[in-house]
Every structure is written in C-alpha cells, then in structure tokens.
Amino acid sequence: MTAMFAIKTFDELTSVDIYHILKARSQVFVVEQNCAYQDMDELDFDCLHLVAHQNESLVGYCRIIPPEYNTLRSNLGVTDDDQLNTAMSAIGRVLVVSAYRGQGLARQIMTQAIAHCRKKYGKKRPIIISAQTYLLSFYQSLGFVPEGDYYLEDSIEHVNMVLRVAKKTKIKKISNTTTSTTSKVLSALLFILVALFILGLLYLMI
Known part of the structure; x- marks a missing residue:
C-alpha cells in the first residue's frame, strides 16, 4: 500500500490533525x-508526530520521543557499547487503522520513523x-x-527493545608489498622449473 507521510511537531499539527490522531489512538x-x-x-x-495518510484519511501513526524527553533506558548499558549509556530516542503509539492492516503499512511507518x-x-x-x-x-x-524481562503495562505484556547500529567489521587488505613478494617468489620457482x-632435455640429448 502506498501512503503519504508527514512528520510534525505538536505545534505544527492542526486541530483536525489532533482530532484524528487521538481518535485513532483511542480506537x-x-x-x-x-x-x-x-x-x-x-x-x-x-x-514528533508521524502520520500516514491515504486520500486525506489518517491510516497510520506513531510518535517519536526525543532523547531529552525519553525515560526508557537500555538494560545493557553497563556491559555494552558506551553509546547505550546515553539518552536515546523512542518510538511509540505505533498503529494502523484496522481497515488498512495487512498491507505492509506498519513496516513503512517504522521505517520512516x-x-x-x-x-x-x-x-x-x-x-x-x-x-x-x-x-x-x-x-x-x-x-x-x-x-x-517482560512486564505488564496497563495489563498488557511488554518488553523493551533496542535498535543499535551494527558495527562494521574491518577487512584487512593484503598490502602491495605482500602481493609483490608473492609474485617474485612464484616467478623464481617458475624460472627454476623451466631451467x-x-x-x-640437454642431458637426454648427450
């Protein structure tokens, strides 16, 4: 499904935007x-409020909580990368209106967020x-x-989940010096075999 996405601060939302967002969240x-x-x-x-529209109708939504206002923290901050000890942004209130589910919209919303x-x-x-x-x-x-651990929030089972950037593994390149040395050794061996x-052949001809 193709939807139009818009992201706005609360002050940028119109009264109509707020009405439809709160209606969908309540539903x-x-x-x-x-x-x-x-x-x-x-x-x-x-x-920040991310809204998905189709034909001017709200079909999906989520909100983004900036790091300075987010109270959720990673449980691995003590043993993992130092970046986990810093405040991080959060994504919440993710929803797709019932009539538009099963069309990949939730993934689009999360990808955008x-x-x-x-x-x-x-x-x-x-x-x-x-x-x-x-x-x-x-x-x-x-x-x-x-x-x-899993925990109950408003009688619904939840778990904290964190998305981190995968560390890039550096691949060691074979230096030109090593390549050059290998080529010289192979050339020398080939010369000896030819000799x-x-x-x-000379011995057999004598």
Whole structure:
C-alpha cells in the first residue's frame, strides 16, 4: 500500500490533525485492546508526530520521543557499547487503522520513523521501544533486540527493545608489498622449473 507521510511537531499539527490522531489512538489502544488507560499524556507536546495518510484519511501513526524527553533506558548499558549509556530516542503509539492492516503499512511507518531518528538524533544513537510482546517478531525483523524481562503495562505484556547500529567489521587488505613478494617468489620457482626442464632435455640429448 502506498501512503503519504508527514512528520510534525505538536505545534505544527492542526486541530483536525489532533482530532484524528487521538481518535485513532483511542480506537486502537483503548477500544480494540479493551484497555482503560490514559492515552493522552504530557509527552505529546514534546514529541514528533508521524502520520500516514491515504486520500486525506489518517491510516497510520506513531510518535517519536526525543532523547531529552525519553525515560526508557537500555538494560545493557553497563556491559555494552558506551553509546547505550546515553539518552536515546523512542518510538511509540505505533498503529494502523484496522481497515488498512495487512498491507505492509506498519513496516513503512517504522521505517520512516527509524530513518527520521537516525537523521535528527544521530546515525549511531540507539532507538528504544516498549513493545507489546505479541509483536516481538515484527520488531525483530526491523533489527530491534529485546532486553530484560517482560512486564505488564496497563495489563498488557511488554518488553523493551533496542535498535543499535551494527558495527562494521574491518577487512584487512593484503598490502602491495605482500602481493609483490608473492609474485617474485612464484616467478623464481617458475624460472627454476623451466631451467630444470631444459637441463633435463640437454642431458637426454648427450
């Protein structure tokens, strides 16, 4: 499915944008999941809001929490790369309106959100999510790794997951000096074999 994406700060959202975002969040996280919880929170004012539209209708959404406002932390910060000890951005409230599911839109939304986090907050800065565990395999397919124990949040099982940038393995190049030396040795061996062959022929002719 092809959708149009827009990312805005809270102040850039129109009253109509806010209405449709909150309506979709309420439909998915409160009504569909039968979970009475406070969806609207103070974080919305500081988040970036990624909205997917098709024919001007909201079909998907997520919000990005900047590092300075995100309270989620990696559990591996003590033993892993020092970058994990720094604050990281978070992606949350990921949803696709029910009529548009099964068309790959959730992956598009996450891909867009990850790309924006990389661009705005740094390519090497990890990204963290609080994932509902039934979506574990989906987030793993995007590169997120589960950390720590499962926990209940509003009576729904969650687990923290972190997306880190894979370290590049440096491949040692064979130096020109080594290549040159190898070529010289092979040439010398070939010369000796040719010389021995000629000497053999001369010996047989005598």
